[in-house]
Amino acid sequence: MPELSTLPAGELAQLHERLRTRYERFRALxxxxxxxxxxxxxxxxxxxxxxxxxxxxxxxxxADGTDCRNYGGIEGxxxxxxxxxxxxxxxxxxTIVGGNSSLAMIHxxxxxxxxxxxxxxxGPWGRLxxxxxxxxxxxxxxxxxxxxxxGVEMVPLGIGPHGPDMGAVERLSAEDPLVxxxxxxxxxxxxxxxxxxxxxxxxLAAMPTAAPDFRILWDNAYAVHDLTDSPPVLKNVLDACExxxxxxRACVYASTSKVTFAGAxxxxxxxxxxxxxxxxxxxxxxxxxxxxxxxxxxxxxxxxMDGVRAHMRLHARILRPKFDAVQQVFExxxxxxxxxxxxxxxxxxxxxxxxxxxxxxAVVTMAGHAGVKLxxxxxxxxxxxxxxxxxxxxxxxxxxxxxxxxxxxxVALCVELAAVRKLLGEEDLAAL
Amino acid sequence: MPELSTLPAGELAQLHERLRTRYERFRALxxxxxxxxxxxxxxxxxxxxxxxxxxxxxxxxxADGTDCRNYGGIEGxxxxxxxxxxxxxxxxxxTIVGGNSSLAMIHxxxxxxxxxxxxxxxGPWGRLxxxxxxxxxxxxxxxxxxxxxxGVEMVPLGIGPHGPDMGAVERLSAEDPLVxxxxxxxxxxxxxxxxxxxxxxxxLAAMPTAAPDFRILWDNAYAVHDLTDSPPVLKNVLDACExxxxxxRACVYASTSKVTFAGAxxxxxxxxxxxxxxxxxxxxxxxxxxxxxxxxxxxxxxxxMDGVRAHMRLHARILRPKFDAVQQVFExxxxxxxxxxxxxxxxxxxxxxxxxxxxxxAVVTMAGHAGVKLxxxxxxxxxxxxxxxxxxxxxxxxxxxxxxxxxxxxVALCVELAAVRKLLGEEDLAAL
Numbered sequence: 001m002p003e004l005s006t007l008p009a010g011e012l013a014q015l016h017e018r019l020r021t022r023y024e025r026f027r028a029l030x031x032x033x034x035x036x037x038x039x040x041x042x043x044x045x046x047x048x049x050x051x052x053x054x055x056x057x058x059x060x061x062x063a064d065g066t067d068c069r070n071y072g073g074i075e076g077x078x079x080x081x082x083x084x085x086x087x088x089x090x091x092x093x094x095t096i097v098g099g100n101s102s103l104a105m106i107h108x109x110x111x112x113x114x115x116x117x118x119x120x121x122x123g124p125w126g127r128l129x130x131x132x133x134x135x136x137x138x139x140x141x142x143x144x145x146x147x148x149x150x151g152v153e154m155v156p157l158g159i160g161p162h163g164p165d166m167g168a169v170e171r172l173s174a175e176d177p178l179v180x181x182x183x184x185x186x187x188x189x190x191x192x193x194x195x196x197x198x199x200x201x202x203x204l205a206a207m208p209t210a211a212p213d214f215r216i217l218w219d220n221a222y223a224v225h226d227l228t229d230s231p232p233v234l235k236n237v238l239d240a241c242e243x244x245x246x247x248x249r250a251c252v253y254a255s256t257s258k259v260t261f262a263g264a265x266x267x268x269x270x271x272x273x274x275x276x277x278x279x280x281x282x283x284x285x286x287x288x289x290x291x292x293x294x295x296x297x298x299x300x301x302x303x304x305m306d307g308v309r310a311h312m313r314l315h316a317r318i319l320r321p322k323f324d325a326v327q328q329v330f331e332x333x334x335x336x337x338x339x340x341x342x343x344x345x346x347x348x349x350x351x352x353x354x355x356x357x358x359x360x361x362a363v364v365t366m367a368g369h370a371g372v373k374l375x376x377x378x379x380x381x382x383x384x385x386x387x388x389x390x391x392x393x394x395x396x397x398x399x400x401x402x403x404x405x406x407x408x409x410x411v412a413l414c415v416e417l418a419a420v421r422k423l424l425g426e427e428d429l430a431a432l
Numbered sequence: 433m434p435e436l437s438t439l440p441a442g443e444l445a446q447l448h449e450r451l452r453t454r455y456e457r458f459r460a461l462x463x464x465x466x467x468x469x470x471x472x473x474x475x476x477x478x479x480x481x482x483x484x485x486x487x488x489x490x491x492x493x494x495a496d497g498t499d500c501r502n503y504g505g506i507e508g509x510x511x512x513x514x515x516x517x518x519x520x521x522x523x524x525x526x527t528i529v530g531g532n533s534s535l536a537m538i539h540x541x542x543x544x545x546x547x548x549x550x551x552x553x554x555g556p557w558g559r560l561x562x563x564x565x566x567x568x569x570x571x572x573x574x575x576x577x578x579x580x581x582x583g584v585e586m587v588p589l590g591i592g593p594h595g596p597d598m599g600a601v602e603r604l605s606a607e608d609p610l611v612x613x614x615x616x617x618x619x620x621x622x623x624x625x626x627x628x629x630x631x632x633x634x635x636l637a638a639m640p641t642a643a644p645d646f647r648i649l650w651d652n653a654y655a656v657h658d659l660t661d662s663p664p665v666l667k668n669v670l671d672a673c674e675x676x677x678x679x680x681r682a683c684v685y686a687s688t689s690k691v692t693f694a695g696a697x698x699x700x701x702x703x704x705x706x707x708x709x710x711x712x713x714x715x716x717x718x719x720x721x722x723x724x725x726x727x728x729x730x731x732x733x734x735x736x737m738d739g740v741r742a743h744m745r746l747h748a749r750i751l752r753p754k755f756d757a758v759q760q761v762f763e764x765x766x767x768x769x770x771x772x773x774x775x776x777x778x779x780x781x782x783x784x785x786x787x788x789x790x791x792x793x794a795v796v797t798m799a800g801h802a803g804v805k806l807x808x809x810x811x812x813x814x815x816x817x818x819x820x821x822x823x824x825x826x827x828x829x830x831x832x833x834x835x836x837x838x839x840x841x842x843v844a845l846c847v848e849l850a851a852v853r854k855l856l857g858e859e860d861l862a863a864l
Binding site for chain 2: 037039040042045046048049052053055056057060067068069070071072073099100101103104107108111114115116126142145146149150257261262263264282285286287288289290291292293294
C-alpha cells in the first residue's frame with residue numbers, strides 16, 4: 001500500500017467514499033465496545049478466585065500470631081512486607097503495605113509533600129511560589145490529574161525507546177530548584193510500553209538536582225506484567241539511588257490491582273529510610289492500620305515472587321492474543337500508509353497509537369459514534385493537551401478477543417478516514 | 433468510708449502504708465494488662481467470622497450485577513450506600529462508602545479543607561492566618577492528633593451530661609470567623625460516654641456561625657454500640673442541619689471497626705449534597721475505587737439495621753460484664769472517698785475516670801509499674817495537656833473479664849494512693 005499522501009486527489013476522494021461507506025456500515029451495527037480503561041477482564045479476575053477462601057474462620061492469624069481481624073500494624077503484616085518488598089525491589093523494613101490503591105499512596109505522597117514537606121527538604125512545598133514536576137509524555141492521565149488537583153505545574157518531556165529525554169531531565173532538574181521531581185511508569189510505561197534502560201535509571205539516580213528533596217515517583221504498576229517469555233529487566237532504582245548517594249530520592253509504588261482483583265487488591269510503597277519513617281508516622285495519624293486480612297489473603301495466595309511470576313504467566317496467556325490482535329489489525333489496515341505509528345509492547349496494559357497530527361480527537365469522536373469508547377484524546381498529556389493532537393491510548397484487556405478485533409478494525413478505519421479527510425482539506429475531520 | 437480529706441494526718445499515714453504494701457504485692461506479680469486502647473476482644477471478633485465465607489468464587493456480584501472484584505464505583509456499592517446511609521442517618525445518595533477507616537475519612541476531610549476549601553467557603557483554609565476547631569474535652573486523642581498534624585488550633589471546651597458547653601460553642605462560633613468547626617463524638621462520647629441531647633443537636637444545627645463554611649465533624653463511632661436495652665436516642669444531625677437551613681454543615685462518619693473486624697471493616701461518611709459531590713470528585717482523583725468485595729461481605733453479613741442491632745446485642749453480652757466490673761471495683765474501692773469520679777456509660781468503649789486534681793500522671797505511671805498499661809494521662813486533651821491533670825481513659829473491652837477486674841483493682845489502688853500522697857504533701861506522687 002502506498003503512503004496516502006502520495007495519492008492523487010481523485011484516488012483520495014474515491015478512498016474517502018469507500019472508507020466512509022465502511023464506517024457507516026459499522027455505525028449501523030449499534031455496537032458498544034469499551035477500550036478506554038486498563039481494566040482486567042473477568043477471565044483474568046477468575047485466576048485469583050483462590051483469594052476468597054484462603055483465609056477462614058479457623059485460620060486468620062499471621063505468621064507471628066497476629067490476629068489479622070483486629071486493629072494495628074500500620075506498616076502492614078511482616079510477611080506482606082517481605083512479599084511486596086520483593087516486588088518493589090526493596091528491603092521489608094523500607095516497605096509499607098497499605099490498602100487497595102497505589103494511586104492513593106502516590107496522591108498522599110504529593111499531598112504530604114505540599115502540606116508538610118519531605119525529608120531532605122526545607123519545609124512544605126505548598127509554601128513555595130510554584131512546584132514543578134517533570135512529566136514524560138505521553139503518560140498516565142491519573143498521575144497528571146493528581147498534579148492538576150494540587151496546582152503542581154507539569155513540565156512535559158518526550159519519552160523514547162529508553163525512557164524520558166534524559167538530557168532535558170538532567171538540565172531542568174539541575175537548573176530549577178522548583179522542579180521537585182519526576183513521575184515515571186518505568187516498566188511498560190503507560191501508554192507507550194517503554195521500559196527504561198539501565199542508563200536511564202542510573203542517570204536519574206545520579207544526576208545533580210537543584211532541589212535537595214527532589215523525588216522520583218516510580219509507579220512500577222506493571223513490574224511483573226510481562227507478555228513474553230524474555231521480558232526486559234528494569235534496573236532497581238532504589239539500589240541505584242543508594243549507590244549514587246541519594247538514598248531518599250526514589251519513592252516506589254506497586255499494587256496487585258492487575259495481578260489479583262483490580263478493586264480488592266493490595267498496594268505498597270518503598271522509599272529511603274527517612275522518607276519511610278516520615279510516611280509511617282503520618283500514616284499512623286491518619287488511620288489505625290490497613291486491612292491485614294486482605295494482606296494475609298494475598299500472601300497466602302501469591303506466596304512469593306515465584307508464585308507471582310507463575311500467576312502472571314496465566315494472565316499473559318489471556319492477554320497475549322488480545323495484544324496480538326491489535327497488532328494484526330493495525331498492521332494489515334494501517335501498515336505502510338504513513339498515517340499512523342503504534343507501539344509493540346512486551347507487557348503492560350496499553351498500546352500507544354499515534355494518528356496523523358491533528359487527527360486524534362477526530363478519531364476518538366468518530367470511533368465513539370461507531371460504538372467504540374476510547375480514552376479521550378489528549379488524556380495522555382498534562383491538562384489533556386496533546387500539542388500534536390495525535391496520541392490515542394488503546395486498552396485491549398477488558399473486552400473479549402473478537403470485540404478487541406472488531407473495535408480495532410473500527411479504530412484503524414477512523415485513523416485512515418481522518419487522515420484522508422485531512423489530506424482532502426476537510427475542516428471538521430469528524431463531521432461525517 | 434469517710435472522705436479521705438477529712439482524715440487526721442496520722443490515719444492518713446497509716447492508710448498510706450497499707451495501700452503501699454498492697455501496691456507492692458501487686459507489683460510483685462509481674463502482670464501485663466493492657467487497658468489502653470479501645471480494641472475489641474477476640475470473642476467479639478469471632479461474632480463476625482461469617483464475613484470470611486459470605487462472598488465466594490460463585491457469588492461475587494452486587495445486586496446490580498457489578499463484578500465486585502474489578503475497578504470502579506468510587507462512592508461505594510449501591511447496597512452498601514443503603515446500609516451505611518441507614519447507619520449514618522442519611523440518604524444513600526449523600527453517603528460515600530469507603531475503605532476500612534473512618535479516621536482516614538476525617539483526616540482527609542480536614543486535609544481537603546486546608547488544601548482546597550469546602551463548599552460554602554472562600555477557598556483553602558490553609559491560606560488563612562489560622563484555623564480553629566472547637567474540641568469538647570475530654571475527647572478522642574486521635575482527633576486531636578489530626579488537628580495537631582495540620583496546625584489547626586484546638587479550642588478546648590467543657591463537656592457535660594448533655595454534650596459540649598453550648599454557650600461557649602455558640603459564642604465562639606458566632607464571633608470568630610477562623611473557628612471553622614467543632615469535632616464531636618456525639619453518642620457515647622470518647623471517653624465520657626455522654627450522648628448529646630436533642631437540644632444540643634438542635635443548637636449546633638441552628639446556631640449562627642461567623643465562618644460560612646463551618647463544619648460539624650460528627651464522628652458517630654458508637655452509633656449502635658449500646659450496652660443496655662433502652663439506649664439513648666441521638667437526634668439526626670443531618671436532618672437537624674437541613675431543617676435549620678444549614679444543609680452543608682454536618683459531615684457524619686462511622687465504621688464497622690467495632691461492629692465486625694476492627695482492622696478489616698468498612699467506613700462511610702455522609703454530608704450535604706455539595707460537600708458530598710466535592711468529596712466524590714476529589715476521591716475519584718485519589719483512587720479508582722474502594723474495596724467493593726469487602727463492602728459486599730458486609731452487606732451480606734449485616735443485611736440491614738435490624739441485622740446490625742441484633743449483631744450488636746451479641747457484642748453487648750460480651751462487653752456488659754466488663755463494664756459492670758469496672759463500676760463494681762470503682763464503687764467498692766473509691767466510693768465515698770472523695771478522690772475520684774467516673775462515668776457510668778450506657779454504651780461505647782470507655783469509662784472516663786477523674787482522679788484527684790494533679791494525680792492522673794502519677795496514677796498512670798504507678799499503674800504502669802504494676803503492669804497495667806493505660807492510655808497516657810493527658811491524651812484526652814489537645815496536645816496531651818490536661819489542665820487539671822486528672823482525666824484517665826479506661827478501655828475495658830480487650831482483656832478477659834478477670835483481667836479487667838484485676839487491672840481495675842490496681843487502678844483504683846493507684847488513684848487512692850496518689851490522693852493520699854497528695855494529701856500528705858508528697859512532691860513526687862509516683863515515687864514509691
